[in-house]
Amino acid sequence: MKNQRLTNRLDLTEGPILKTLVKLAVPVTISMVLFTVYLLVDIYFVGRLGPDAVAALSISSNAFFIHLGFSTVLGTGGMALIAQAFGRKDYSQAAQVFKQSLLMALVTGAFEAVTGLLIAPYYIEFFGGTGKSLEWGIQYFQIFSISFLFMIFLYVIHSFNLATVQAQSILNELQRLL
Numbered sequence: 746m747k748n749q750r751l752t753n754r755l756d757l758t759e760g761p762i763l764k765t766l767v768k769l770a771v772p773v774t775i776s777m778v779l780f781t782v783y784l785l786v787d788i789y790f791v792g793r794l795g796p797d798a799v800a801a802l803s804i805s806s807n808a809f810f811i812h813l814g815f816s817t818v819l820g821t822g823g824m825a826l827i828a829q830a831f832g833r834k835d836y837s838q839a840a841q842v843f844k845q846s847l848l849m850a851l852v853t854g855a856f857e858a859v860t861g862l863l864i865a866p867y868y869i870e871f872f873g874g875t876g877k878s879l880e881w882g883i884q885y886f887q888i889f890s891i892s893f894l895f896m897i898f899l900y901v902i903h904s905f906n907l908a909t910v911q912a913q914s915i916l917n918e919l920q921r922l923l
Contacts, residue, residue: 772907784806787802787806788802788803795877796878797876797877797878797881798877798878798881800873800874800878800882801869801874801877801878801879801880801881801882801884801885802882802885804868804869804872804873804874804878804882804886805869805882805885805886805889806889807872808861808868808886808889808890809889812857812893812896812897815853815857815897816896816897816900816901817900819846819849819850819853819897819900819901819904820846820900820901820903820904820905821904822846823842823843823845823846823901823904823905823908824904824905824907824908825908826839826842827839827842827843827905827908827909828908828909830842831908831909839909843905846901846905847898847901847902850897850898850900850901851894851898853897854893854894854895854896854897854898855894857890857893857894857897858890858891858893858894860890861886861887861889861890861891861893862887862890862891865882865883865886865887865890866879866883868886869882869883869886
């Protein structure tokens with residue numbers, strides 16, 4: 746079963762480049778659209794609490810894009826190294842890169858969480874939080890910052906999953922749906 750899954754992998758070295766790029770871009774585009782929908786739904790429900798709540802959420806959400814940058818660097822960098830190791834059939838090297846990337850995700854996520862907890866009042870105030878938006882923004886930002894530790898782990902693990910066996914099955918499923 747395992748050998749069968751390895752032989753069904755997508756070979757990115759063959760075929761038209763544009764078609765391959767489009768196949769790879771579809772999941773990324775879908776994830777970006779879903780994140781935007783997530784933010785819109787968040788704003789919709791928070792909007793019922795009033796403008797201060799929307800301001801608190803909006804100010805706090807900006808930090809997510811900094812976190813996304815760290816996650817992308819770790820996930821994409823590790824994914825490329827693991828994919829190369831899998832291509833060479835050097836599974837011990839792939840495992841080593843995976844372990845190192847998880848350790849870096851732990852350190853980076855912990856740094857982001859602790860930093861977020863410490864700078865929350867200054868961050869929210871710097872970006873215009875006053876009154877209730879400052880109070881709620883600090884609370885939301887501190888909770889949101891703690892989630893960075895878990896989100897970076899999930900992003901890194903997902904990236905490595907894509908670099909290995911699951912990439913072909915995900916692409917096949919997306920092609921079937923589209």
